[in-house]
Amino acid sequence: MSVPAERFERAVRKAQADGRIPAISVAVHRADRDLWTCVVGSSGNPDHPLDPGSRFRIGSVTKTFTAALVMQARDDGLLDLDDPVSAHLDVPAHGDATVRRLLSHTSGLQREPDGDVWDTMLAPDAAGLLAELDRAERVLPNARRFHYSNLGLAILGQMVARLRSGTWAEVLQHRVLDPLGLASTTVEPPPESVVGYLVDAYSDAVRPEPRLDLGGVAPAAQLWSTAADMARWGAFLADPGAVDPDGAVLRSRTLDEMRWPVTTTSDTLWSIGYGLGLELEPVGERIVHVGHDGAMPGFLAGVYGRRGGDGNPGALGCAVLGSSGTAGEITALPHELLRLVVELDPADIRPWSPGAPAPERYRSVLGRWWSEGVEFVFSWHGGALQARADQAAADLPPAVFRPLPDRPDVLRTESGREVGELLRLSRDEHGVVVRMHWATYRMTREMQTCDGVWVSDGGTP
Template identity: 75%
Template sequence: MTNARRRLERAVRKVQADARVPALSVALHRADREPWTCTVGTSGDPQRPLDAGTRFRIGSVTKTLTAVLVLQARDDGLLDLDDPVSAHLDVPAHGTATIRSLLSHTAGYQREPYGDVWDVLTAPDDRRLLADLARAEQVLPAHRRYHYSNLGLAVLGQLVARLRGGTWASVLRERILDPLGLTATTVDPTAEAAVGYLVDAYSDAARPEPRLHLGGVSPAAQLWSTATDMARWAAFLASPELVDPDARVLAPATLDEMRWPRTTTDETLWTAGFGLGLILVPQGGRVTHVGHDGAMPGFLAGVYGRRGGEGNPGALGAAVLASSGTATEINDLVHELLTIAVDADPADIRPWSPGAAAPPQYRSILGPWWGEGFPHIFSWHDGALQSRAADAPADRPPSIFRPIPDQPDMLRTVSGREAGELLRLTRDAEGTVVRMHWATYRFTRLQETFEGVPVSEG
């Protein structure tokens, strides 16, 4: 066993023992290695020992799949994220909430469907969920702040099903599970399902929890899965271009949009935020873990992929599935495993090799320029014009420019600083670029005042 695997397994075994988890199943997915799995404990079914095929409830991790279904519908032209719910669903109340605000938990919807679902253990069906919006509250003004809502994501699941002409479960299978090969992910428990427990706080007793079917709330938290399937899903959320290179499920640019922070979950401790249906957990530097946690009676789950950082091989995802409803230590374990993966077994360093020179029309741009009194370096790498502030940290991504068709002296900033803004080139009679305007700010070869006077002239 390699040192990396020893560290990973020890971390898993420590949490299983310390948190007293009856069954713990974890998996790690990465682009450059075979998947790694580890199970500790017992499934609770003497006829089916715990193994990598044992299935656990993943709770609110389900929301990430529903969110992808929503963005698929947007990309297919079936909706706009700023549409009100009422544009697509006939609802008796709260129809002004936008799809975007429901995805980011900023619509102000109450947390749960109307009624005491977690007391009576009976969930509304699809029809009743929507009808009961008339009795549900909007507990906060729209866009005021983050407020987590199972109800909001459940409504979005019903919306997508209506647009696609099927059930949420059938649309999910057709448009995500089958294309990505997530064959062990199901709406209902199978014979391989683990038993979920509440572990006594003051003894070693553990009592099985009931298996509540969420009915119309299913798009928020119903799914069962294996750690292997969920580690692959986490890898997809982090690196769709590697897991889904043909973009059968979602374009990488759309995942970029989903991962962009929309709100923070705490106004004073900015340790986690929400994008569009995804939790974002900064790790320091330019590393972010993206995914979701999940909880259902007797089960907890953590499913995250890693973005950025040295040693990251890409498509790096981890899943931690537990058959205890109170073992919150697993929430930290999923992040620990991702960190161990790159610390103990970093990706191989790829050798640099020479590439093509910049096209003739852009060669006079290369090198240092001054804008707003600060130096910037323009260069050509990987087939594109790039720019970086001269004093930018090495891990800060550059700005990347693409020419506008039929306008070679007008380029669009497609990523990095000033994304979306134009870079306009001005040439002299010989065709040399002598001045540039980026987001309307003037860039020159010499450091100049805003009046255009070189500072070196005194």
């Protein structure tokens, strides 16, 4: 076993022992290495001993799948994120809650469906969930703040099912699980499922937890899976272009949208953000772990992909699934393992090799320009015009431009600083670019005041 693998396994074994977790299953997916897996403990299932194929309940990680289905529907023109839910579902109340607010847990809807589900262990079916919405409260004003709601994601799951003329489970299978090859992810517990336990706080006793079929609330927390499937899913959430290069499930830019923070989960500790169905955990300068935690009686799960940072091999995802409902070590371990991967076994450094020169049309753009007293460097890399402030941090991605199809001297900023804004080129009689306007701000070769006077001309203080 290699040194990194020994360190990974030790971290898993320590978490299992410290957390007193009956069974733990872990997987790390990355673009440049074979899948790494580790299991420790006992499944509690006499017919299926614990192995990498054992299935665990993943709880609210299910929400990330429902969010993907919603975004697919948006991309296919079936809905708009700012549509009220009543535009797609006949509901007796809360029809003004928008898709975007439900995805980001900012609609103000109460956490659970009406009734004491966690006492009775009985959940409403899909029809009952929607019919009884008038019994649910809006506990906060719309858009006031983050308030986690299983009810909100359940509504979205039923909305997608209605739009696709099927059940949520059928749509999920056809549109996400099959295209990504997640064959071990199921709505119902398979024979390989482990037993979920409540571990006694004051002794080493454990007791099996009951299995709750969530019925109409399934889109919020129903799924079962393996660590291997979930590590691949975490890698997809972080780097969809590597895991799903054809965009069969979602386009990369759609995942970019889902990962953009909509809110923080706390107003005093800005350590976790929430996008469109995704948890966002910053772990360093321009490094974020994107995914979700999950909890159901007897189970906890943490599924995350890592974005950014030196040594990241791409498509880097980690899943930790455990058969205890109380061990915080389960949800902390994915973040530790993702850090260890890039620390102990970083991506190989690819040698630089020469590429094609900039097209003649844009060569006079290359070099240094000034705007509002800030110096920018324009360059041509990867087949695109780029720009970055001269004093910008080295790991800050540059702005990247693409020309409009019918106007080659007008370029759209497609990523980075001033994303979405236009860059307009102005040329002299020889075709040389002598001035530019980026987001309407003038850019010149020399440092100028706002009224167009060179600073080097001097003036009176």
